[in-house]
Every structure is written in C-alpha cells, then in structure tokens.
Amino acid sequence: MSLKSAYMGAWLKGEGPESDIVVSSRLRLARNLEGFKFKGRMGEDEELLLEAHLREKVVDSTFGDNMCYLSLNELDDLDRLLLVESHLISLEHFNGDGRRGVAYDQSGSVSIMINEEDHLRIQVLAPGLALREQLHRINAIDDTLAEQVPYSFNTDFGFLTTCPTNVGTGLRVSVMLHLPALALSKHIQKVFNAVEKVNLAVRGFFGEGSQALGDFYQISNQVTLGVSQEEALLELDKVLPRIIEYERDVRQALLDDERKVLEDKVFRAMAILQNARSIPTEEAMVHLSFLRMGIFLQMVDDVSIDAVNKLFLIIQPGHLQSLVGSELLPEDRDVERASIIRKELQDD
Amino acid sequence: MSLKSAYMGAWLKGEGPESDIVVSSRLRLARNLEGFKFKGRMGEDEELLLEAHLREKVVDSTFGDNMCYLSLNELDDLDRLLLVESHLISLEHFNGDGRRGVAYDQSGSVSIMINEEDHLRIQVLAPGLALREQLHRINAIDDTLAEQVPYSFNTDFGFLTTCPTNVGTGLRVSVMLHLPALALSKHIQKVFNAVEKVNLAVRGFFGEGSQALGDFYQISNQVTLGVSQEEALLELDKVLPRIIEYERDVRQALLDDERKVLEDKVFRAMAILQNARSIPTEEAMVHLSFLRMGIFLQMVDDVSIDAVNKLFLIIQPGHLQSLVGSELLPEDRDVERASIIRKELQDD
Numbered sequence: 001m002s003l004k005s006a007y008m009g010a011w012l013k014g015e016g017p018e019s020d021i022v023v024s025s026r027l028r029l030a031r032n033l034e035g036f037k038f039k040g041r042m043g044e045d046e047e048l049l050l051e052a053h054l055r056e057k058v059v060d061s062t063f064g065d066n067m068c069y070l071s072l073n074e075l076d077d078l079d080r081l082l083l084v085e086s087h088l089i090s091l092e093h094f095n096g097d098g099r100r101g102v103a104y105d106q107s108g109s110v111s112i113m114i115n116e117e118d119h120l121r122i123q124v125l126a127p128g129l130a131l132r133e134q135l136h137r138i139n140a141i142d143d144t145l146a147e148q149v150p151y152s153f154n155t156d157f158g159f160l161t162t163c164p165t166n167v168g169t170g171l172r173v174s175v176m177l178h179l180p181a182l183a184l185s186k187h188i189q190k191v192f193n194a195v196e197k198v199n200l201a202v203r204g205f206f207g208e209g210s211q212a213l214g215d216f217y218q219i220s221n222q223v224t225l226g227v228s229q230e231e232a233l234l235e236l237d238k239v240l241p242r243i244i245e246y247e248r249d250v251r252q253a254l255l256d257d258e259r260k261v262l263e264d265k266v267f268r269a270m271a272i273l274q275n276a277r278s279i280p281t282e283e284a285m286v287h288l289s290f291l292r293m294g295i296f297l298q299m300v301d302d303v304s305i306d307a308v309n310k311l312f313l314i315i316q317p318g319h320l321q322s323l324v325g326s327e328l329l330p331e332d333r334d335v336e337r338a339s340i341i342r343k344e345l346q347d348d
Numbered sequence: 349m350s351l352k353s354a355y356m357g358a359w360l361k362g363e364g365p366e367s368d369i370v371v372s373s374r375l376r377l378a379r380n381l382e383g384f385k386f387k388g389r390m391g392e393d394e395e396l397l398l399e400a401h402l403r404e405k406v407v408d409s410t411f412g413d414n415m416c417y418l419s420l421n422e423l424d425d426l427d428r429l430l431l432v433e434s435h436l437i438s439l440e441h442f443n444g445d446g447r448r449g450v451a452y453d454q455s456g457s458v459s460i461m462i463n464e465e466d467h468l469r470i471q472v473l474a475p476g477l478a479l480r481e482q483l484h485r486i487n488a489i490d491d492t493l494a495e496q497v498p499y500s501f502n503t504d505f506g507f508l509t510t511c512p513t514n515v516g517t518g519l520r521v522s523v524m525l526h527l528p529a530l531a532l533s534k535h536i537q538k539v540f541n542a543v544e545k546v547n548l549a550v551r552g553f554f555g556e557g558s559q560a561l562g563d564f565y566q567i568s569n570q571v572t573l574g575v576s577q578e579e580a581l582l583e584l585d586k587v588l589p590r591i592i593e594y595e596r597d598v599r600q601a602l603l604d605d606e607r608k609v610l611e612d613k614v615f616r617a618m619a620i621l622q623n624a625r626s627i628p629t630e631e632a633m634v635h636l637s638f639l640r641m642g643i644f645l646q647m648v649d650d651v652s653i654d655a656v657n658k659l660f661l662i663i664q665p666g667h668l669q670s671l672v673g674s675e676l677l678p679e680d681r682d683v684e685r686a687s688i689i690r691k692e693l694q695d696d
Contacts, residue, residue: 260683264625271619277612335608 012313014305016128020296021244023176023216023309025130026087027138030161030170031120031145032152038162039098039115047099047115054114058148059103067112071101078327081318087125089113110141117162118170120145129240131173131233139229157225167225173232174220175240176205180293181250183215184265191243195219198239205285214285214312219243251297266294270303273341278334284315284341307344314340360661362653364476368644369592371524371564371657373478374435375486378509378518379468379493380500386510387446387463395447395463402462406496407451415460419449426675429666435473437461458489465510466518468493477588479521479581487577505573515573519580522568523588524553528641529598531563532613539591543567546587553633562633562660567591599645614642618651621689626682632663632689655692662688 012024032038036050055069072080072093083089088104088111100115113121122145124138152160158168166172182188192202199222205213219239221232254262269290272279292308294300313319315337321328324336360372380386384398403417420428420441431437436452436459448463461469470493472486500508506516514520530536540550547570553561567587569580602610617635620627640656642648661667663685669676672684 260625264627264686267623267625268620271623272616275615275619277608277615279612338612 012309013127014309016126016130018244019128019305021178021247022129022240023178024087024125024127025134026123026125026174026176026218027131027134028121028123028172028174029138029142030118030159030166030172031122031142032160032162033119034150034152036119039117039119040162042098044099050119051099051101051114054119054149055101055103058145059112059114062144062148063103063105067103067105067110069101069103071099072096073099073101078318078321081316082322085313085316085318088123090116090121092117093121110137112141112145118166129175129244131175131236135173135229135233165222165224169224169227169229169232171224171229171232172220173236174203174218175236176216176218177243177247178216178289178292179243179247180215180289181254182247184262185250185254187246187250188215188217191246195239195243198235199223200235200239213282214289216285216289251293255297262297263299265290266297266299270294270300270345274345275342276338278331279338279341280330280334281315281317281337284337285312288312288315303345311341311344314344360657361475362657364474364478366592367476367653369526369595370477370588371526372435372473372475373482374471374473374522374524374566375479375482376469376471376520377486377490378466378507378514378520379470379490380508380510381467382498382500384467387465387467388510390446392447398467399447399449399462402467402497403449403451406493407460407462410492410496411451411453415451415453415458417449417451419447420444421447421449426666426669429664430670433661433664433666436471438464438469440464441469458485460489460493466514477523477592479523479584483521483577483581513570513572516575517572517577517580519572519577520568521580521584522551522566523584524564524566525591525595526564526637526640527591527595528563528637529602530595532610533598533602535594535598536565539594543587543591546583547571548583548587561630562637564633564637599641603645610645611647613638614645614647618642618648618693622693623690624686626679627686627689628678628682629663629665629685632685633660636660636663651693659689659692662692 016022016025033050033054036042037046042050051071059067059069070083072089080089080094083102084091084094086108088108089102090113093100093102093113093116096116098115100113102111102113104111109125111123111125113123122138122141124134124141126134154160159170161167161170179188179191182191195202201220201222203218203220205216205218219236221235223232223235269287273284273287273291288308288311291300291303292305295303295305295308314323317333320333320337320340323340328336364370381398381402384390385394390398399419407415407417418431420437428437428442431450432439432442434456436456437450438461441448441450441461441464444464446463448461450459450461452459457473459471459473461471470486470489472482472489474482502508507518509515509518527536527539530539543550549568549570551566551568553564553566567584569583571580571583617638621632621635621639636656636659639648639651640653643651643653643656662671665681668681668685668688671688676684
C-alpha cells in the first residue's frame, strides 16, 4: 500500500448518523506494556527493543497484512505530515523524538501509534456519530492486543499511563463537529462555555494543540479516572444532541430570516473555490466549510459531499505536495491548491 | 427627459484615447456675474433673483431644449444623489444650502451648476484622455454665456472667484485614472508623491473630499492664477503620459512575473460579482476594478468594458434606489446591488 492512499480515509466519507453536523467519531485508548519503562524514561536501546517487539510480536502477528506499519524515524517530514493530515498520527507523534511508528489499516479507520506518549495509542475513526459501535470495535482490538502482551494495570486505578490525565480507562472519545451556523451567528462561544462546564474539551481540526479551521471543532471527554467507559460516553451523549440541534436550529433560523446572507456566504464560497488561481489552506477551509453547509441545506446540488470532504484532506500541505509529487514553496502550494480545487469541483 | 437617464453618461462609455487607464477627462470653469455679490454674501432674495436670471436669461435662452434644468431645492435627497453619482454636480453642491440648480445636457457631458461656490460652474466631461478638445468645447460654451451676461473680471488677476484658489483662469482640469496595478504592487504612493511635487492634486472617485474607490484616482491642476489655460494643460501633459506608461509597465510586469497572482485577482473578482447575493458598494467597486483591468489585459473576454463602466455608476446608492424605484435600507441595497450586478454580467 502506498502512503498516498491514506488520504482516502473512510472516516471522511460524509456518511453516518448526523453527518450534516458530525463529521467523524474518534476513540483512542492509551496503553503501556508491563516490563518496559514509560516513554521518556527509556534509553534508546530499550525504545528500539520496544518498537520491534510491538511491531513484530503484536501488530504484525495479530493483524497480518491487514495493517501497514511505518517507522516514523524512516519517514521524511512530508510523509509524516501526510499521516497527521489523515488523522492517523497525532501532532505530538509527528513532532516527537525517539524510536516510534504507526500501524494503520487500508481504510485509514484504525491506527496504532507505537511510542507516542504511551507505548500504545490505539485509535478508531468513523464517519458521522458512531460512538457505541466504535467503542465495541476499539475494545475488540484492545482485547486482541492484550492477549499478546501484558498491559500495565493497577486494580485501584485501572490502566497506567505516562500522563496522569489518561490513567483509568485510558479512553478518549472525540467527535469532530461542523458548526458553521453557530460560528456565523456568534453563538459558538455559548457552546464552548456549556461544553467546558461539564468537563469536556473543545479543540481544533487536528486535535490537541491545533486551531479551529473552517468551523470544525473537536469535542472530547477529559476524565478517565474513576469513570467507566460507558460513563465517558454518557458525558458526550448528554451534550452532543443539544449541540447538533442548536446548530440545526440556527441553520433553519438563518434560512428563514436571513436567507440572502446565508446564500451569499455559500455562493461566494463556491465561486471563489471554482475560480481562485491561488488560495491558502486556511481560506480554502473557510470556503469549503460554507460549501459543505450549502450542500446539506440543498442550496448547492451539483457538488457532492464526498468531493468536499475529500478536498478538506487533499488541500492540506502534505497531501497537496504528495499529489504533486514534489516539495513546493508556500506560494506555489497556493497555486496548486487552487488548481486541484477547481478540477475537483468541475469534475462533479 | 427623466432624471434616471442621467446615468447613461457619455463620459462613461469606456472609449477615447488611453481608455485602458484614463476613464474620463473633466474640465470646469468658475465664473461670477458682475452686479451680484459672491455666494455666501447674497441674501435669499438676491439668490432667488440670480438663479432665475441665470436659468431663464442665460441657460434656457442659450441652449434651449438641449439642456435640462433642475432646481436643487426642489429635489429630494435621492435625486440630488443621482446627480452627484453622475458627476453632474459636486459634493459641495449636493450638501450646499441656498437657492441653487444645475443645467445639463442629455448625454451628461455638459453641466452648468448655478450658485455652487461660484455663480457659475461650467463643466464638460468626456471619456478617455481628451483635454484639448474639451478645452475648446468648454471655451465655446463659456464664450456663448459671456455674450449673455457680464462676468466679474479684473485685468490684473483675471476672472474673480469666491475662493482665491480659483482666481485667474478659473479652470480646473482633471482626469480620472484607473491604476489597479500600481495599487496592487504598492507603487501608487510614488505616483502621489511625484504628482504633488509638481503642484497637482490627487483626489478620490467623486472629486474633492471623496475617497479613492476601486483604484480610481482623480488628478487635477491646482494653480489658476498667473498661468494660462494652455500652461495648466501642459502641467498635466508632463505628468500623465508617465503615469499611464508606469501603470502599463507594471501591468505587463505582473503578467510576466506574477500572472497567477493577477489571474487570481481577476477571476475571483468576476466570480464574486457573478455569485454574491449581497455586496456593499465599496467591495463591488474593488472587484469591478480588477474586472476592468482583466478585460483590458484580455483575461476576460465575455464581459464588455461598457457593462463594467455602467455598473460603476448604477451600483451607487442613488442610482440603485432609483432603478429599484424606492428607498432601501443599506442591507437591502446590498442585496439589490448583488442582484443587479449578477444580471448585468449574465446578459453579456
């Protein structure tokens, strides 16, 4: 499998429940192996040993050809960037040091980071709102891996992790929400306040330490200690339907009361995407965001949501340069980006 | 003749020498009548008398049906705004008080303001660079009027005017230049500096006291005392060809070196104009400016320069509301403006 095909992430298909607002669901488990020091305390030799052990004895023997393994130390910056943009590795894993790698499946919906902050970070990604199915899925993977290696586990605390905020279940549940109407109508801060009041976190497009781009916000649980997996899901269950309904209500209110304002945003976005000869990532994301909303509001019918979701990914600097096949200066990337977008939106 | 037809100003035809850069040429003469006090020193009765005198004995008897006369005191704000936007009256005349009026011909290329700052302000407007023909034309009108009424004239100073800056010839010569490439490449300030060094003035789209909009700049002479009409023209003759060449050179340099940047500006402008559902005047002017340049650079071939020039006029608040037939709130004007622009650019 070539690295490039990673961009066809199944989680970006624009399908799944509530997909007008919930782009994707993501769950991850932090796990560490008994018999190895925590990350940061290992020497280089031990890191090498751990990577080899996890790769060959655990991942390869468990998943066989279904998983592709990449050692991050052998990749150049561009390839590692591709993995971040595909949400297969974290920003921390991208920027990290030491021996580390990632295993992921063909569809880009499962990834296992090795030697990120913890020895293992197991992640599943799916389009739309699908927390319970994905919890079953990630637990199945976790169970399979646990048969191969003994996890570092304490009967009082639960799973032990490098950072205390992950001790317990080691589970983080996140959803990526698309909230353009709440952002446009300046109601978004109310959502943030409500979310943070119940101990959930709001983050940007690429998770921890990233910016919100194009009105995409990631909401996730914070507490892993003293709560069960089910309780963590319930925390999100309480809040998510209200945010989804809020966004839908504001979209409808804008349609009813300020249709021209909304149409203006959507048609300008479409026009600029179809005609710009140079466009930076951030600007493209903003326009794609309005176009995405326009499709769900049936203002635009000649562009598919698949095309838009695909663009969100392939216009990122890593995917873009990978598509072109060479490293480019930022101004040349902007020109290529505009060209790729025009082509994609014409083919539809 | 209805007031509305004023917007088909012949000076906006996009014809004439150097019309890629010189939108229009404008000359005006400031004249006062012997036997009447200067404006501001007249009582209301005398103003009424002067207006009636100038209208009936001078304008009507001289030009007959070729000129339409409007008393500004009888017009509402919207109609007076139409006259400003058509460049038939000045901002000062629009905002002024006292009895005052304007006579103008069917094509909008001659106007005679009565009781503006001076008793008479004679103006001629033409598309492109046409200073000498227009000087002959305005002098012919001036001579004809002088046969009807004795002008206030001093053999030492020349024509006497309310403001000392107009004493002498009473002539102001202006050209409206379209300088998008110089503005885009940040060279425009050099032009301003050079122009001001030779005692010429740079002003905005509606002349004195107005802002530059869409990269249109009006350049005019300042000195009327101790210089002949010919010398005033020569001042502009020295500078204009260099500015025109400078703008053309920068356009070509941008085409050669940064074609994508230029195309991006032009195609985005066109796309937004053809798709926006709401657009303020200032933004529309900016996009029309790039579209105008794009037409002259043969990047756009399905829009005529006539259509663009017409849009510059009819998107102004006065013309817009006149077209719609009612006064509108600013946000409703923005929606109507977008609609008018879309229609005009589709019909082409």
